[in-house]
Amino acid sequence: MSRTFVGMPLRAGAPFPQAAREAVGDAQLRRNLGHATRTIRAKRAAVVGEVPDWEALRDSGSAIKADVMARLPELLEQLEEQVTARGGTVHWARDAEEANRVVTDLVRATGADEVVKVKSMATQEIGLNEALEAAGIAAVETDLAELIVQLADDRPSHILVPAIHRNRSEIREIFAREMPDAPANLTDDPRRLAMAARRHLRRKFLSARVAVSGANFAVADTGTLSVVESEGNGRMCLTLPQTLITVMGIEKLVPTWADLGVFLQLLPRSSTGERMNPYTSTWTGVTPGDGPQEFHLVLLDNGRSTALADPQGRAALHCIRCSACLNVCPVYERAGGHAYNSVYPGPIGAVLTPQLLGVAGHEDPASSLPWASSLCGACYDACPVKIDIPTMLVHLRGKVVDADRGRLGPGAAERTAMKAASWTMSDPSRFAAAQRLARTGRLLAGRRGRIGTLPWPLSAWSTSRDVPAPPAETFRQWWARTRGDQP
Amino acid sequence: MRIALFVTCLADTMAPRAAQATVTLLERLGHEVVFPAAQTCCGQMHVNTGYLDEALPLVRHHVEVFDSPDWDVAVAPSGSCVGCVRHQHAMVARHAGDEALAERAEQVAGRTYELSELLVDVLGVTDVGAVYPHRVTYHPTCHSLRMLRVEDKPLRLLREVRGLDLVELPSADVCCGFGGTFALKNSEVSTAMLADKMTAVLSTRAEAVTAGDSSCLLHIGGGLSRLRTGVRTVHLAEILAGTGTELEEAKP
Numbered sequence: 001m002s003r004t005f006v007g008m009p010l011r012a013g014a015p016f017p018q019a020a021r022e023a024v025g026d027a028q029l030r031r032n033l034g035h036a037t038r039t040i041r042a043k044r045a046a047v048v049g050e051v052p053d054w055e056a057l058r059d060s061g062s063a064i065k066a067d068v069m070a071r072l073p074e075l076l077e078q079l080e081e082q083v084t085a086r087g088g089t090v091h092w093a094r095d096a097e098e099a100n101r102v103v104t105d106l107v108r109a110t111g112a113d114e115v116v117k118v119k120s121m122a123t124q125e126i127g128l129n130e131a132l133e134a135a136g137i138a139a140v141e142t143d144l145a146e147l148i149v150q151l152a153d154d155r156p157s158h159i160l161v162p163a164i165h166r167n168r169s170e171i172r173e174i175f176a177r178e179m180p181d182a183p184a185n186l187t188d189d190p191r192r193l194a195m196a197a198r199r200h201l202r203r204k205f206l207s208a209r210v211a212v213s214g215a216n217f218a219v220a221d222t223g224t225l226s227v228v229e230s231e232g233n234g235r236m237c238l239t240l241p242q243t244l245i246t247v248m249g250i251e252k253l254v255p256t257w258a259d260l261g262v263f264l265q266l267l268p269r270s271s272t273g274e275r276m277n278p279y280t281s282t283w284t285g286v287t288p289g290d291g292p293q294e295f296h297l298v299l300l301d302n303g304r305s306t307a308l309a310d311p312q313g314r315a316a317l318h319c320i321r322c323s324a325c326l327n328v329c330p331v332y333e334r335a336g337g338h339a340y341n342s343v344y345p346g347p348i349g350a351v352l353t354p355q356l357l358g359v360a361g362h363e364d365p366a367s368s369l370p371w372a373s374s375l376c377g378a379c380y381d382a383c384p385v386k387i388d389i390p391t392m393l394v395h396l397r398g399k400v401v402d403a404d405r406g407r408l409g410p411g412a413a414e415r416t417a418m419k420a421a422s423w424t425m426s427d428p429s430r431f432a433a434a435q436r437l438a439r440t441g442r443l444l445a446g447r448r449g450r451i452g453t454l455p456w457p458l459s460a461w462s463t464s465r466d467v468p469a470p471p472a473e474t475f476r477q478w479w480a481r482t483r484g485d486q487p
Numbered sequence: 488m489r490i491a492l493f494v495t496c497l498a499d500t501m502a503p504r505a506a507q508a509t510v511t512l513l514e515r516l517g518h519e520v521v522f523p524a525a526q527t528c529c530g531q532m533h534v535n536t537g538y539l540d541e542a543l544p545l546v547r548h549h550v551e552v553f554d555s556p557d558w559d560v561a562v563a564p565s566g567s568c569v570g571c572v573r574h575q576h577a578m579v580a581r582h583a584g585d586e587a588l589a590e591r592a593e594q595v596a597g598r599t600y601e602l603s604e605l606l607v608d609v610l611g612v613t614d615v616g617a618v619y620p621h622r623v624t625y626h627p628t629c630h631s632l633r634m635l636r637v638e639d640k641p642l643r644l645l646r647e648v649r650g651l652d653l654v655e656l657p658s659a660d661v662c663c664g665f666g667g668t669f670a671l672k673n674s675e676v677s678t679a680m681l682a683d684k685m686t687a688v689l690s691t692r693a694e695a696v697t698a699g700d701s702s703c704l705l706h707i708g709g710g711l712s713r714l715r716t717g718v719r720t721v722h723l724a725e726i727l728a729g730t731g732t733e734l735e736e737a738k739p
Contacts, residue, residue: 016673017672017673017674017675017676020673020675020676021675024675024676024678024679025675030679330661330662330664330680331673331676331680334676334679334680334683335676335679370537371668371669371672371673372673372676373666373669374629374662374664374665374666374669374677374680375535375629375666375667375669376629376633376661376662376666377629377630377632377633377634378629378633378660378661378662380633381633391574391578394534394535394537394575396537397535397536397537398537398538398539398582399537400537401536401537401538401539402540414536415538418533418536418538418541419541421532421533421541422530422533422538422541422542422544422545423544425496425527425528425530425545426527426544426545426547426548427527427548428524428525428526428527431496431527431528435499435500438500450712452713457671458671460670460671460672460674461670461671461674461709463674463678464674464678464681464709464710464713465670465678465681465706465709465710465712465713466708466709466710466712466713467705467709468501468705468708468709468712470500470501471501471502471503471504473503474499474500474503475494475498475499475500475503475506475507476494476499476522476524478503478507479510479522479524480524483522
């Protein structure tokens with residue numbers, strides 16, 4: 001079995017709690033994220049609220065995706081057949097390495113040393129830009145926010161708005177410093193910034209011979225690919241160059257155009273908070289004399305088959321990358337996307353990343369992600385395809401814990417404590433004894449009736465929260481005293 | 488109606504006044520309350536931290552205690568413990584391959600209610616005859632709101648309380664940052680969430696914040712106490728049991 005890519009894109013560094021510690025202390029980041037997520041939450045709520053059958057649409061989206069997962073092999077073969085029949089070439093990639101090699105070889109065969117890129121999560125997941133760079137090919141991101149991230153040599157922190165952690169004055173600085181053709185008098189006016197990027201990118205579009213894209217959807221029964229976007233830069237890439245290479249996760253299929261209609265209603269309202277996104281591009285194979293004359297589709301597994309094999313985890317593959325769950329997540333809003341150390345941050349990243357990598361024990365930083373949630377459930381309510389993320393997080397926590405069973409290591413102390421608590425609390429007399437022990441906490445509380453310092457690991461609580469002194473009498477003692485029953 | 492109190496381990500040990508108030512309230516409404524003394528803990532902490540095997544004995548014990556014809560329904564002064572019983576107990580049993588236990592757990596869950604659900608949906612009351620002359624803001628806890636879908640039931644109950652000055656909490660539906668062991672494992676993010684919740688509470692100039700879960704109140708109250716804000720927490724049940732004559736805050 002192939003091993004999922006383990007470099008930067010899906011597993012970049014420290015476990016979540018450590019990475020988040022820095023982020024919550026960054027006042028500028030907190031301000032940028034708070035402002036951006038508040039704005040986009042309000043926009044989404046408004047446009048979702050005006051759709052009377054929104055819940056029925058969510059049910060449809062969920063049902064279509066469940067059907068696709070159940071028939072994936074058959075639908076993928078149908079897609080391959082249709083794309084091939086219409087003049088495209090289909091390549092299959094088990095993992096990131098294979099996908100990167102296929103794309104690199106295809107670009108090399110054209111003789112180009114520069115490609116323009118449509119914003120794509122799949123190519124970030126596999127680290128395509130880095131692989132191309134190693135082969136001497138420059139990959140130019142053309143989505144405005146991705147361009148900002150690329151110029152700053154930064155990492156994206158959001159699925160839809162990758163530069164959400166930046167404000168406009170930071171963006172002005174990045175352009176002035178890193179964009180060779182930036183105007184000398186550039187201000188932080190959003191329009192001026194967009195115009196500078198437009199001029200910079202226009203030259204790239206006109207000279208590029210090869211474009212690389214991802215795909216939002218592929219319609220199996222016609223072999224049609226689709227990209228939805230806001231700026232039109234994607235369409236430039238999809239129409240101007242001679243060669244188009246699309247890298248698509250194998251889960252992005254829909255069976256028919258009628259199914260596509262459901263998602264074209266769900267996606268823009270959930271992602272940008274728009275009724276309809278400005279640009280929806282669709283293409284089917286090659287059309288002589290119109291658009292790219294060479295089309296390659298790279299179908300990427302990279303851990304998806306592993307996720308598909310878990311009945312309680314596979315719904316993570318239903319994700320249409322709208323990022324509504326990020327925008328409503330109180331943890332994401334405070335920790336930011338970088339703390340997840342994966343190209344897929346936020347609630348969906350916390351369930352998708354460990355599954356794509358293959359769930360491991362506590363020693364894997366990515367295994368901290370299922371705990372990066374208070375299980376508040378806001379993500380589930382916002383998800384346009386009704387992925388029950390909180391239940392899946394609990395399921396994955398269980399898988400990480402189970403992966404550690406029988407081993408010493410980071411999980412051992414916690415496991416012992418949990419076993420002891422289970423033994424104590426499954427018996428009423430042992431439980432009552434533990435309550436009596438807890439009451440000795442009254443000694444710690446002193447005259448204020450509040451405990452301000454607790455020993456490790458409870459010190460994580462008491463660094464910022466008091467604990468009231470345990471009451472002199474538990475409920476069951478009160479009941480026994482006043483009602484005469486035996487406790 | 489004969490109602491069994493599912494007290495929850497946390498209220499039993501750390502917030503008995505919320506449980507006592509639940510008893511007082513239901514008795515005042517003319518119902519009989521029984522306390523199955525063998526009960527311990529629903530196992531939510533184990534489930535939500537990923538210890539499903541360790542949760543199994545707790546789930547089995549809870550089902551054995553509460554699967555009884557001796558009462559009509561069970562009630563807990565907690566949205567999240569009822570959420571665990573309703574959405575997780577059968578799952579834990581099935582995870583262990585015990586289908587018989589799962590089915591019994593589903594039956595127990597079918598007649599276990601959170602307090603505001605019991606009052607509004609089962610007993611059909613919103614005016615419980617309470618008096619509570621204080622300025623209070625209400626935090627809808629995540630599991631009440633999104634696991635149980637209690638919607639505005641607690642608010643409908645609170646609006647009928649005599650003397651209560653109920654003020655709206657800004658961004659009320661955002662999590663306070665408790666999340667069980669989340670508050671320990673991701674203490675920094677949890678604290679950041681708590682800070683925003685406290686800011687919202689303080690902006691209302693309420694003298695107390697109320698909720699249907701002692702756990703979230705322990706978290707919010709722990710922060711309010713640490714900063715010496717002078718704002719206290721009070722469980723929904725204590726307000727609904729209020730007569731206006733009790734000491735407003737018993738000393739711990």
